[in-house]
Amino acid sequence: MSAEPSSGVLPAQALRAMFESGAIAADLPLAAGQVQPASLDLRLGPKAWRIRASFLAGGVRTVAERLDEFAMHEIDLSGGAVLETGCVYLVPLQERLNLPAGVSAAANAKSSTGRLDLFTRLITDRGVEFDTVAAGYEGPLYAEISPRTFSVLVRPGARLNQIRFRRGVAALSDAALRSLHDAQRLVDVEAQIDGGLAFSVDLSPPADGIVGWRARRHAGLIDLDRIGHYDPEEFWTPVRPMRAGGVILDPGAFYILVSREAVHVPPDHAAEMTPYMAVAGEFRVHYAGFFDPGFGHGPAGGAGSRGVLEVRCHEAPFALEHGQVVGRLVYERMTERPDILYGAGVKSNYQGQGLKLAKQFR
Incomplete structure (x- = not known):
């Protein structure tokens, strides 16, 4: 009998294997640096909607089914588009999931996103919580984006949030x-x-x-x-x-x-x-x-x-x-040690940091 898979956070090599198996799919091949030691950067797709309010799909509906209630107008991001402060946007991401039954996920803003006061959360079909992906989820991913302080210019492929995959209970007592x-x-x-x-x-x-x-x-x-x-x-x-x-x-x-x-x-x-x-x-x-x-x-x-x-x-x-x-x-x-580490083998903007603004600033 084979051993049960160990519980913990999935490392970079497991994330690449998930792409190969179809557990993670995307419109385009993986980009350089997209796989981090214990997380995956998520990429904006080519369009967005300005929405009148933040929303969750709820336990039985998809995001697309609810979008008609909230969408104000569609925005083409292909040539770059401005997301303005005080507004809320919904962007389909390039990645979608077909997770195994024992694997769940959680999302967070990337470091530079948070340092720009750029509020972003992950939404899934039939989701009842932001930034949470149920074990075995199959379907698309969406980013809700609401600039709080600075208006920003974004393009398809921009990476504003990241996702971490877990098997079982990973947190230490x-x-x-x-x-x-x-x-x-x-x-x-x-x-x-x-x-x-x-x-x-x-x-x-x-x-x-x-x-x-x-x-x-x-x-x-x-x-x-x-x-x-x-x-x-x-x-x-x-x-x-x-x-x-x-x-x-x-x-x-x-x-x-x-x-x-x-x-x-x-x-x-x-x-x-x-x-x-x-x-x-x-x-x-x-x-x-x-x-x-x-x-x-x-x-x-x-x-x-x-x-x-x-x-x-x-x-x-x-x-x-x-x-x-x-x-x-x-x-x-971790379920196993990653084959890359933050600051070693990947371009890590904030290794060795002290007080530091987002990477867009000199």
Whole structure:
């Protein structure tokens, strides 16, 4: 009798095999760099719809069946199209799934997407939750996109979100996480473990005094294909701490900050950033995020890598202090070690990072 498949997150080599078997299909061949160590970048298709409200398909209907209720007009993305702030769009993705019964998936915004305050979620047919794909799902994938701060120019093939596939239960218990930290040191400070590994905000000013960036409202258009192109101060205001320390977050404002901890994700594990509970204050880390195997891993060139935090304040101004806990890292086991690691063998924009804006900025 053959052994049961191991539970955990599927690595890069398994994702390529899923393409070969038809469990993942696409309109075009895989693009260079599309397969990451523990996730797959998803590509926008050639058209979009401006919709009047966000929606889910519900338990028995398809997205296409519900689209007539919400679509306002269709947009051709083939020559590039502007997605405007304050609007909601639905884009069919190039990838579709035919998952085995034991494999489920979850999606998240890519790092650069979150750092542009570009809200995006995955929707499936008969789906009752965003960013969640049920085990055995067969059907198309859609991205809901809503620019919050900056209008963006997009084209077919743009990769705004990513998907991670799991077999069974992958998350580590707190006891297993403590053992992993003792063996491989996941953060460079004392580990706080309770429902995941806590991380906090760094508001201790470096030599230039800048501890973060606050997005400017009514800034110019960002072409997502222009890498290292834009002057940060045309789109962002530097944030410096008050004389007494800390910063006061303004309601509705969007900030890029950085974790106090240097984070390490060992090669045989993956991690996911989850927002802190609302009881922490009138703010939240705005986007969750995937951390691939090898992030912050010394042999992969990542020693000292920090977690970048996308933070939005809500109803009341809030005084954020240095070292305040703002989120959790949930670690998951891989089914096997990926054949590529973040920062080693793939083009990783944020390996070894500190406070860093999206890759479109100089």
